[in-house]
Amino acid sequence: MKVKTILASKGMTVVAARPDxxxxxxxxxxxxxxxxxxxxxxxxxxxxxxLSERDIVREAxxxxxxxxxxIEQVMTKAVITGTPQDDVRSVLQTMTDxxxxxxxxxxRGNLIGIVSIGDLVKAQLEEYxxxxxxxxxxxxxxxx
Amino acid sequence: xxxxxxxxxxLRVAIVGSGPAAFxxxxxxxxxxxxxxxxxMFDRLPTPYGLVRGGVAPDHQKIKSxxxxxxxxxxxxxxxxxxxxxxxxHIQLSDLRDHYHQILYATGAQTDRRMNIPGEExxxxxxxxxxxxxxxxxxxxxxxxxxxxxxxxxxxxxxxVAIDVARLLCLSPRELAATDIANYALDALSHSKVKEVYxxxxxxxxxxxxxxxxxxEIGELEDADPVVLPEEAELDPLSRAEMEKEGDRTTxxxxxxxxxxxxxxxxxxxxxxxxRFLVSPLELIGDEAGQVVKMRLAKNVLVQSEAGSLSAKxxxxxxxLPVGLVFRSVGYRGVALPEVPFHDRWGVVLNDRGRVLDxxxxxxxxxxxxxxxxxxxxxxxxxxxxxxAVETVTCMLEDFANGLTLHPAHPAGEAADSLIRxxxxxxxxxxxxxxxxxxxxxxxxxxxxxxxxxxxxxEMWAALGRGASNK
Numbered sequence: 001m002k003v004k005t006i007l008a009s010k011g012m013t014v015v016a017a018r019p020d021x022x023x024x025x026x027x028x029x030x031x032x033x034x035x036x037x038x039x040x041x042x043x044x045x046x047x048x049x050x051l052s053e054r055d056i057v058r059e060a061x062x063x064x065x066x067x068x069x070x071i072e073q074v075m076t077k078a079v080i081t082g083t084p085q086d087d088v089r090s091v092l093q094t095m096t097d098x099x100x101x102x103x104x105x106x107x108r109g110n111l112i113g114i115v116s117i118g119d120l121v122k123a124q125l126e127e128y129x130x131x132x133x134x135x136x137x138x139x140x141x142x143x144x
Numbered sequence: 145x146x147x148x149x150x151x152x153x154x155l156r157v158a159i160v161g162s163g164p165a166a167f168x169x170x171x172x173x174x175x176x177x178x179x180x181x182x183x184x185m186f187d188r189l190p191t192p193y194g195l196v197r198g199g200v201a202p203d204h205q206k207i208k209s210x211x212x213x214x215x216x217x218x219x220x221x222x223x224x225x226x227x228x229x230x231x232x233x234h235i236q237l238s239d240l241r242d243h244y245h246q247i248l249y250a251t252g253a254q255t256d257r258r259m260n261i262p263g264e265e266x267x268x269x270x271x272x273x274x275x276x277x278x279x280x281x282x283x284x285x286x287x288x289x290x291x292x293x294x295x296x297x298x299x300x301x302x303x304x305v306a307i308d309v310a311r312l313l314c315l316s317p318r319e320l321a322a323t324d325i326a327n328y329a330l331d332a333l334s335h336s337k338v339k340e341v342y343x344x345x346x347x348x349x350x351x352x353x354x355x356x357x358x359x360x361e362i363g364e365l366e367d368a369d370p371v372v373l374p375e376e377a378e379l380d381p382l383s384r385a386e387m388e389k390e391g392d393r394t395t396x397x398x399x400x401x402x403x404x405x406x407x408x409x410x411x412x413x414x415x416x417x418x419x420r421f422l423v424s425p426l427e428l429i430g431d432e433a434g435q436v437v438k439m440r441l442a443k444n445v446l447v448q449s450e451a452g453s454l455s456a457k458x459x460x461x462x463x464x465l466p467v468g469l470v471f472r473s474v475g476y477r478g479v480a481l482p483e484v485p486f487h488d489r490w491g492v493v494l495n496d497r498g499r500v501l502d503x504x505x506x507x508x509x510x511x512x513x514x515x516x517x518x519x520x521x522x523x524x525x526x527x528x529x530x531x532x533a534v535e536t537v538t539c540m541l542e543d544f545a546n547g548l549t550l551h552p553a554h555p556a557g558e559a560a561d562s563l564i565r566x567x568x569x570x571x572x573x574x575x576x577x578x579x580x581x582x583x584x585x586x587x588x589x590x591x592x593x594x595x596x597x598x599x600x601x602x603e604m605w606a607a608l609g610r611g612a613s614n615k
Contacts, residue, residue, distance in 0.1 A: 003451075004490060005523040009514075009535075011496030012506045082451035084490075087351075093390055094452030103451055107489075130528030137210045137527070 004084035007113045019072035037102040049075035154180040158240045160231045161250035162187040163194020165516020167214040168533035182222040188230035190572040198282045201308040202323035227572030232482035234568040243560040245549040253476035253517040263428030268436040272473035281326030281597040292336035294468030301473035302345035303353040310341045314368035324595040343419045346456040349402045350383040368415035370405045376421040377406035438466045476522040498536025511550035
C-alpha cells in the first residue's frame with residue numbers, strides 16, 4: 001500500500017503557519033484543529049520547516065517565555081518529506097527508526113498533505129483486517 | 145420536519161454501485177439499532193457484485209463465494225436493487241437528492257492507468273482491465289478482440305491483476321473448462337497459441353504487489369512452468385536490509401517462493417510464465433501494419449527515498465523483448481461521476497474519510513459520501529472494503545445524528561421506484577438477479593462448470609421471459 005491511498009480520503013486541508021508567527025499562535029492552531037504538527041511555509045508557500053508538539057515541549061522545558069518566541073526559532077528545519085508513491089510499511093519503519101511522527105508529502109514540488117504515524121498504523125491495520133476478513137469468509141464457506 | 149430513521153419515516157439511502165464496498169456499507173447501516181434504514185442500490189449493469197463478478201479471476205471460485213454474505217444483506221426487507229440503471233444517464237444527482245436523505249457513491253475504479261510510453265496505442269497493446277472484463281463476460285467488453293495467435297505476451301505490472309491475466313493466459317483447456325469464464329473466452333483461450341507470458345515488474349521480488357497464494361498457484365499449473373531469472377530473484381542490498389529489519393513473514397515467504405522458482409529446471413510444459421524484475425518498458429515498437437512486435441525495456445536499480453521507500457531508477461542498460469501482445473496492468477483508476485467533485489490526479493471522489501468535499505469551500509457536501517475504490521483508490525483485497533465502509537458509514541451516522549442530511553421532497557420509497565422504472569423500464573431487481581443466477585448455475589452444471597454466464601443485457605432480459613429489448 002502506498003501513501004497516496006491514505007491521502008486520497010484525508011481531505012484537502014493542510015494546516016500551515018508562517019515562520020514569523022508566535023509559538024502562542026501555533027499552539028492555538030494545533031489545539032483548534034486537534035492536530036500534532038504544523039507545516040511552516042514561507043510567503044511563496046514553500047515548506048521551510050515543521051513545528052511539532054515535541055518541538056514546543058522541548059522549548060518550553062528550558063524557556064519560560066516560549067509563548068512569545070517566533071516559530072522559526074523553535075521549528076525543525078531539517079524536514080524529512082515523502083511522496084505519494086512511498087510505501088506505507090517503509091515509511092512506518094523510517095518513522096520508528098528516526099523517531100518522528102508526521103511526514104509532509106510533496107508531489108511535483110507541491111506540499112499536498114501530511115500523513116501521521118496514526119494514519120499509517122490505521123491504514124496498515126485496515127489492510128490486515130481486510131485480509132483476515134477475506135480469508136475467514138473463504139474458510140467459513142469451505143466448512144459449510 | 146420529522147427526523148428520519150423511524151418506521152414511519154425511514155432514513156432513505158441511495159447507494160450507487162453494488163460491489164463489495166456497497167454491500168459492506170449497506171450491512172453496517174442495517175446493523176444500527178434504533179435506526180430504520182431503507183437502501184436502494186443501483187448498478188449500471190443488470191447484475192450485482194462489481195468486481196467479484198467482473199474482476200475476480202474465473203478460476204478463483206472460492207474468493208467469489210464472498211457473495212453469500214452479500215445475498216444475506218440483500219435479503220433484508222428494506223433493501224432494493226436496481227440493476228441496469230446508470231447514474232448520470234437514467235438517474236441524475238438531482239433525482240437522488242429529491243428522493244433520498246443520503247447518497248453513497250461506491251462505483252469502484254472502472255478504468256486503468258496508462259504507462260505513458262510511446263507505442264502504447266499500437267495494435268496488440270491493451271489495458272489488462274479490458275482483458276479481465278472480457279474473460280469475465282462483462283457485457284460492455286464481450287466484443288473485444290485479443291490476438292491470441294501471438295506466441296509471446298507481456299503483462300506490465302506485478303500486482304494481482306497482472307498475475308491473474310498471466311495465469312489465465314497459461315491455463316490449459318481442461319483448467320479453463322472448470323471455471324466460469326465467459327464461453328467465448330473459453331473458446332478463444334482454449335485455442336490460444338501463446339507460449340511465453342512475461343510479467344514485468346519495475347522493482348524487485350520483495351516489492352512485488354501480488355499476494356502469496358497467487359504466486360504459489362503459478363507453480364502448480366497443469367501445463368505451464370514458472371520461470372524466474374536467478375540473478376533477478378536475488379535481493380539487492382537495500383531490499384535485503386529492509387526485509388531483515390521489518391521481518392515481515394509474508395514478504396520473506398514471497399521472496400523464498402520466487403527464489404525456489406529460480407532454482408527450478410524447466411519441467412517441459414507447453415508454456416512458460418516468466419516473471420522479470422527491475423525492468424521498465426520504455427517503448428512499444430510496431431511493424432508497418434502498426435502491430436506491436438517488440439518492447440524496449442530499461443534495466444532498473446533500486447534507490448531509497450528520504451522516507452525510506454525503495455523506488456526504481458532506470459539505468460542506461462536497455463534490452464529488447466519480442467512480444468506480439470501487451471497488457472498494461474499498472475493500476476485501476478476511478479471514473480468521475482457527473483456533478484460529483486473528483487480528484488483527477490488520484491482518480492477518486494474528493495472526500496474526507498468518505499464525506500464528499502466541495503472543491504471550493506473544501507468543506508463537506510451535505511448528504512453525499514463515497515466508499516471503496518472510488519474513495520481511496522484501488523488498494524487492498526475484497527475485505528479491505530469493510531473497514532473502509534465502516535469509516536464512511538460512521539461519518540454518515542454522525543451527520544445524521546447532527547441533523548445534517550438532505551431533505552428530499554419525495555421521501556417515499558414508492559416515489560423513487562416509479563421514477564426509476566419510468567426512466568429505465570428495463571430494470572433488473574434482486575429477485576431477477578437471483579433467477580439469472582440460478583439459470584447460470586444450472587447451465588454450468590450441465591457442463592461441469594460453476595456457472596455459464598449470460599453476457600449481454602438482452603440475453604438476460606430475454607432469459608427472464610421479458611421479450612425483446614426495448615432499449
